[in-house]
Amino acid sequence: MSALAARRRHPLATALVVLLGLLLTGVAYAAVMPSTADASTTTASADDIAQGQKLFIANCATCHGIGAGGRDNAPSLIGVGAASVDFQVGTGRMPLQASGPQALKQPVHFDDQQVEQLAAYVASLGAGPAIPSAADVDPAQGDASKGAMVFRTNCAMCHNIAGAGGALTRGKFAPNLSGVSYKHIYEAMLTGPQSMPVFPNQTIDPEQKQDVIAYLATLRETPNVGGMSLGRLGPVSEGLVAWVLGLTLLIGFAVWLGAKSS
Numbered sequence: 001m002s003a004l005a006a007r008r009r010h011p012l013a014t015a016l017v018v019l020l021g022l023l024l025t026g027v028a029y030a031a032v033m034p035s036t037a038d039a040s041t042t043t044a045s046a047d048d049i050a051q052g053q054k055l056f057i058a059n060c061a062t063c064h065g066i067g068a069g070g071r072d073n074a075p076s077l078i079g080v081g082a083a084s085v086d087f088q089v090g091t092g093r094m095p096l097q098a099s100g101p102q103a104l105k106q107p108v109h110f111d112d113q114q115v116e117q118l119a120a121y122v123a124s125l126g127a128g129p130a131i132p133s134a135a136d137v138d139p140a141q142g143d144a145s146k147g148a149m150v151f152r153t154n155c156a157m158c159h160n161i162a163g164a165g166g167a168l169t170r171g172k173f174a175p176n177l178s179g180v181s182y183k184h185i186y187e188a189m190l191t192g193p194q195s196m197p198v199f200p201n202q203t204i205d206p207e208q209k210q211d212v213i214a215y216l217a218t219l220r221e222t223p224n225v226g227g228m229s230l231g232r233l234g235p236v237s238e239g240l241v242a243w244v245l246g247l248t249l250l251i252g253f254a255v256w257l258g259a260k261s262s
């Protein structure tokens, strides 16, 4: 015991304790954090990656840099993962056409295989979220009513409760979700394009993501119950109709009553 006590005053003792603490923190972090890259990023063949690199240099490097490390006008893509590339290129947002408040959905420039190759190349540069599998995004496996709850708390403030979209500040907008493929919905949550927040699996787990997809799928299948949808824009359009129609009726009534009494 006294030997230990004597060594505690050794000049190296503090450094040793700090080192040990750092090591333990690192090990604990690695054990607790789920790894983001999974099988589908690593199954890409070396050939796909090489093809992807060629496509990247020809179509993307002017903005994102030769090694995708980013330049003044475009962010680094190292670690964004295959899911981000699949979303951005698969919805035609990339390669970016015109600068504006937000990259817009465009006709897609590449075929499915080329999108995969680009994604494989970017994924090979650094681990990031992988492209979800067909089973991950299958609405039949999700619970629409749970999904509605997740959607209400996390998405409706921007995308509207019925997914009809809405305006944001500085000329940006949250798009209408009715025509977006299930895979792209999943990837949007996973990667948070532009002003949309990222919803990693720690915040909305894969099962809840599937529930959200089930909810959005149900919206597409449900006919408009209760008459006119008024664009499903909520209280603004409903209020406008109530005012205009209601007031016209009231005024009409007043005029009619006045005409009768005279």
Ligand code: HEC
Pocket (backbone or CB within 6 Å): 056, 059, 060, 061, 062, 063, 064, 073, 074, 075, 077, 080, 084, 085, 088, 089, 094, 095, 096, 097, 102, 103, 118, 191, 193, 194
């Ligand atoms: C004209 C310039 C330009 C070109 C060409 C271009 N990009 Fe981009 N890219 C941008 C900008 C700017 C952003 C950032 C958009 C934002 O977040 O507002 C971006 C964002 C991205 C993102 C999202 C990064 C993230 O943080 O998740 C990906 C992925 C991407 N680009 C991939 C590509 C790929 C792949 C190509 C080639 C097929 C490409 N880009 C071509 C300018 C460009």
Ligand code: HEC
Pocket (backbone or CB within 6 Å): 091, 093, 102, 103, 104, 105, 151, 154, 155, 156, 157, 158, 159, 168, 172, 173, 174, 175, 176, 177, 180, 184, 185, 186, 188, 189, 193, 194, 195, 196, 197, 199, 204, 212
């Ligand atoms: C802060 C506002 C905001 C929130 C909250 C938000 N989004 Fe978004 N979302 C956006 C914006 C802005 C875009 C357009 C980004 C772009 O064009 O790159 C977008 C894009 C999308 C897209 C792609 C649409 C398309 O046309 O390709 C999907 C799908 C999507 N969001 C789903 C969701 C889901 C599901 C949630 C909730 C889990 C959510 N968003 C939460 C702002 C938001």
